[in-house]
Amino acid sequence: PDHVADDLKNVLMSREEIDQVVRDLAARIDEDYKGRDLLLVGVLKGAVMIMADLSRELKMNVSMDWMAVSSYGSGTQSSGVVRILKDLDTDLMGRDVLIVEDIIDSGLTLSWLVSNLKSRGPRSLEICTFLRKPDAIKVDIDVKYVGRDIPNEFVVGYGLDFAEKYRNLDALGTLAPHVYQSE
Numbered sequence: 787p788d789h790v791a792d793d794l795k796n797v798l799m800s801r802e803e804i805d806q807v808v809r810d811l812a813a814r815i816d817e818d819y820k821g822r823d824l825l826l827v828g829v830l831k832g833a834v835m836i837m838a839d840l841s842r843e844l845k846m847n848v849s850m851d852w853m854a855v856s857s858y859g860s861g862t863q864s865s866g867v868v869r870i871l872k873d874l875d876t877d878l879m880g881r882d883v884l885i886v887e888d889i890i891d892s893g894l895t896l897s898w899l900v901s902n903l904k905s906r907g908p909r910s911l912e913i914c915t916f917l918r919k920p921d922a923i924k925v926d927i928d929v930k931y932v933g934r935d936i937p938n939e940f941v942v943g944y945g946l947d948f949a950e951k952y953r954n955l956d957a958l959g960t961l962a963p964h965v966y967q968s969e
C-alpha cells in the first residue's frame with residue numbers, strides 16, 4: 787500500500803532523533819519551571835505532535851490549551867496579519883505560559899501571537915519551538931527553547947503539512963519534486 791513516507795526526498799530527522807530532541811526540551815522545561823503552575827499553549831494544527839510528545843515527556847503536571855490562528859494574505863507565506871480562528875479557554879492573567887510551536891519560519895505568526903498573549907497579563911510568557919529556520923526569520927523574537935535549527939527548505943512530517951497532508955509522518959523530511967509538480 788502507499789506509505790506516507792513514499793514522497794520524501796530526504797529524511798532530516800528520524801523518529802528516534804525527534805524523540806531525543808523532545809526529551810532534551812522537556813528536561814530543560816521541567817528544570818526551569820520547577821514548582822510553578824505551567825500552561826502550555828499549542829498552536830493548531832502544526833503543533834499537535836510536539837505538544838503531545840513534549841507534554842508526556844514532562845515530569846511536572848501542566849495544563850494545556852489551544853489556539854488556532856490563520857494569517858491573511860495570498861500565497862503560502864504568512865503575511866503577519868493574523869486572525870484568531872479559535873481562542874484560548876484559559877484566562878492568562880498571572881499565569882506562567884509557554885507557547886508550543888512546531889516551526890518558526892518567517893516568525894510573523896509567533897511575533898503577532900506573543901504581543902497578543904502578552905496583553906492578557908501573564909506572569910511569564912516564553913516560546914518553545916520544535917524547529918526554527920534561522921535563514922527565513924524576518925522579525926526579532928526571543929525564543930527560549932529551540933529543538934533544532936534547520937536550513938531554509940520546505941519540510942513536512944511530525945505535524946507539518948503540505949496541503950494538509952504528511953502531518954502524520956513520524957519523521958521529518960523534505961518532499962520530492964514530483965509532489966509539487968502534480969499540484
Ligand code: PRP
Binds near residue numbers: 830833889891892
Ligand atoms: C505554520 C507553522 C507555524 C507557522 C510558521 O502554520 O505550523 O505555525 O506556519 O510560519 P511563520 O513563522 O512564517 O509565521 P500554518 O499557518 O501552515 O498552519 P498549520 O499549523 O495548521 O499548518
Ligand code: MN
Binds near residue numbers: 829830831832833
Ligand atoms: Mn502552525
Ligand code: MG
Binds near residue numbers: 832946947
Ligand atoms: Mg501549515
